[in-house]
Amino acid sequence: HLVASLPCYLEENVDRQRGDGVYQGSVDALRILNDLGYGIDPDLSLDLVYNPVGPTLPPSQETLEEDYRRELDDRFGIRFTRLITITNTPIGQFLGDLKRSGKRGEYFDLLSDAFNPDTVDNLMCRHQISVNWNGFLFDCDFNLALRKPVIDPNVRHISDFDLETLKNREIYTDNHCLACTAGAGSSCGGALVGKEEAMAERNHE
Ligand code: SF4
Known part of the structure; x- marks a missing residue:
């Protein structure tokens, strides 16, 4: 199962975000992967990842997936399994960009105004944990990047792994x-609302 970042199906937008020539390189790589069966053989999934260029929410994952499918097929005959849309998390470099451009407050307002309680049951931190290189446990990759480990000191390391305690832990x-x-x-698996339906459909396929 491969997951590949492709922030747009248009060359201009990808090269502006990632640098000159990145789009063509990505297209070449996707063609090779298709030739190997990825994105075509049901056992060789090839998911593409979209994230907004700036401080906006991603569009509907379903609608954007249709656009990607049509455009990449028409232009290059490229096939893929699923599009994953991700919201930019305001930490690290992206947070620095927001501060420099004076858009930090605006972006947090956008996110809090769009709060959707239906996402909470499917949040990544409710169903998985992240492990760093030396075995410390984190609620998710973002908390790992922020160096905020699991709150409960009794299950903070993989050597103390206890499923029941971790399932009921307080999340940072x-x-x-x-x-x-x-x-x-948003999660590493894409949009969270409607996820069960999407998973059920994929499993059915
Ligand atoms: S702990 Fe991590 S996965 Fe959970 S809501 Fe916060 S950033 Fe998202």
């Missing part, structure tokens, strides 16, 4: 979590 949250709960929600 802060305002960056608003990116996961805005609109249709």
Whole structure:
């Protein structure tokens, strides 16, 4: 199962975000992967990842997936399994960009105004944990990036792994979590609302 970032189906937008020549390189790589069966053989999934260029919410995952499918097929005959849309989490470099451009407050307002309680049951931190290189446990990759480990010191390391305790642990949250709960929600698996239906459909396929 491969997951590949392709922030737009248009060359101009990809090269502006990622640098000159990145789009063509990505197209070449996707063609090779298609030739190997990825994105075509049901056992060789090839998911593409979209994230907005700036401080906006991603569009509907379903609608954008249709656009990607049509455009990449028409232009290059490229096939893929599923599009994943991700909301930019306001930490690290992206948070720095927001501060420099004076858009930090505006972006947090956008995220909190779009808070969707229906996303909460499917949040990544409710169903998985992240492990760093030396075995410490984190509620998610974002908390790992922020160096905020699991709150309970008794299960903070993989050597203390205890499923029941971890399932019922308190999760470290802060305002960056608003990116996961805005609109249709966001996770490494894409939108969160309607996820069960999407998973059921995929499993059926
Ligand atoms: S950023 Fe917050 S809400 Fe999102 S997965 Fe991590 S802990 Fe959960």
